[in-house]
Amino acid sequence: MFDRAALEKLGMQTVETTTPWFSGKIRFDGISLSKLMDLVAAKGKSARVIALNDYTTIVPIDDFHKFPVILALKMNGEYMRVRDKGPLFIVYPYDSSPDLQIKSIIPDRRGRLRKLLSSNSLSRQA
Numbered sequence: 001m002f003d004r005a006a007l008e009k010l011g012m013q014t015v016e017t018t019t020p021w022f023s024g025k026i027r028f029d030g031i032s033l034s035k036l037m038d039l040v041a042a043k044g045k046s047a048r049v050i051a052l053n054d055y056t057t058i059v060p061i062d063d064f065h066k067f068p069v070i071l072a073l074k075m076n077g078e079y080m081r082v083r084d085k086g087p088l089f090i091v092y093p094y095d096s097s098p099d100l101q102i103k104s105i106i107p108d109r110r111g112r113l114r115k116l117l118s119s120n121s122l123s124r125q126a
Contacts, residue, residue, distance in 0.1 A: 013032050073087070
């Protein structure tokens with residue numbers, strides 16, 4: 001488990017992008033999910049993302065290595081509030097690749113993250 005201070009100590013990165021949820025280009029600051037997955041020695045092909053409202057989706061871990069995806073803590077310099085999809089929000093750099101503009105992937109990238117579990121952490125919980 002990581003609290004905000006522990007996440008910030010890992011080093012913040014910035015992604016500026018448009019998203020389906022906000023108007024205009026937004027600046028997000030957060031932790032590289034590729035770095036975080038490496039740090040926790042995530043194994044397997046997918047991560048289960050659980051939002052505050054218990055919405056659950058599966059995200060390919062390969063996405064975190066293929067694209068500079070971050071776990072955002074800040075939006076436009078301010079810590080993200082729950083009403084703004086915080087306190088943690090997975091942000092893909094939507095503007096950086098046509099692959100990320102595919103409508104079928106957009107609904108699965110939701111905010112208000114509560115838990116992120118890799119395949120190996122799922123097997124340990126069983």
